[in-house]
Amino acid sequence: MHHRQLGRTGIEVSEIGFGAWAIGGDAWGPVEDAASIRAMERALELGVNFIDTADVYGNGHSETLVAQVIKNRRDQIVVASKGGLMGHHRDPKREPVYDRPEKIISAFEDSLRRLDTDYIDVYFDHIWWNNPRETEAFLTAFAQLKQEGRVRAVGVSTxxxxxVQHFNQDGTLDVVQLDYSLLNRKAEQHILPYCLEQGIGVVVRGPLRMGMLTGKFTAETRFPEGDVRHGWPQEDWYQTQLDQVQQLGVLTSQERSMGQLALRFVLNHPAVSVAIPGGKTPEQVEQNVVASTRPLLDEKDAQHIETVTAGTRA
Known part of the structure; x- marks a missing residue:
């Protein structure tokens, strides 16, 4: 496993991390806690040291599972969590929810209890809209939490x-978490160059486009009720992306699967610190983690990728 610096934070992270959204159990179809624990354990065995969760994943359940894995080796693992969506998730009509620093700190302390730790390495604002009152409240709360030593770095997921620019108005933004993949290259326009220039660490969510870039989906694929992808087959873009994945398939081989190609693509960007694909089973984790040592993209690969996916920057 190769490691990278998380921006200017001084924190070293494995370039493949573990995204813990799916293990929350309420958004990605059936998942068993025992399998989730085994998946995280396997990730750590293979050199992963970065786990990303959030208070809203399974209404806190993801954090409680992460707590079981980090116990007795807390100092070896970089734990990231997020706050800011829980109140909106429960009652989206009640605005604003996080308009005062004390509300954010209370949510942070709830996460500490679920994670069974006294600090969080990277804590994110999980609200992606630019509500001035909530943004300022987060900035104030984050400054306090850093001063108290209860967080090592702060960021925004957006x-x-x-x-991003607003949140970094005083130059204290440490990390950005964003959606970036072969099928969504919008971040290349502005956010990734800005983060590189400012020394802001980048955590990539969605590097496998929620499974689309594993190459396992077809026009006949159906997702169960309760899965965030349930309505995908009815969307106009679904077949388009299936076709793009098929065209990218010529770059795969016995040494590099479709998913590993997708992970190598996002890791190829110099602004990226860590990619956080999810994994429900040890087998999925093994496929993800090995991407760290799979062949780098060459010029021919890059040219084909540009031909197939250039339009996804728009």
């Missing part, structure tokens, strides 16, 4: 460049 795909909105204006929000």
């Amino acid at each position: 795909d909105d460049f204006a929000y």
Whole structure:
């Protein structure tokens, strides 16, 4: 496993991390806690040291599972969590929810209890819209938490460049978490160059496009009720992306699967610190983690990728 610096934070992270959204059990179809624990354990065995979760994943359940894995080796693992969506998730009509620093700190402390730890390495604002009151409340709360030593780095999870700039108004933004993949290259326009220039670490969510870039989906694939992908087959873009994946398939081989190609692509960008694909089973984790040592993209690969996916920057 190769490691990278998380921006200017001084934190070293494995370039493949573990995304813990799916193990929350409420958004990605059936999942068993025992399998989730085994998946995370296997990730750590293979050199992963970065786990990303959030209070809203399974209404806190993901954090409680992460707690079981980091116990007795807390100092060896970089734990990232997020706050800011829980209140909106429960009652989206009640606005604003995180308009005062004390509300954010209370949510942070709830995460500490579920994670059974006294600090979080990277804590993200999980609200992607630019609500001035909530943004300022997060900035104030984050400054306090850093001063108290309860967080090592702070960030924002968003795909909105204006929000990134606003959040970094005083130069204290450490990390950005964003959606970036072969099928969504919008971040290349503004956010990734900005983060590289500012020394801001980048955590990539969605590097496998929620499974699309594993190459296992077809026009006949159906997703169960409760899965965030349930309505995908009815969307106009679904067949388009299936076709793009098929065209990218010529770059795969016995040494590099479709998913590993997708992970190598996002890791190829110099601004990226760590990619966080999810994994419900040890087998899925093994496929993800090995991407760290799979062949790099060459010029021929890059040319074909550009031909197939250039339009996804729009």
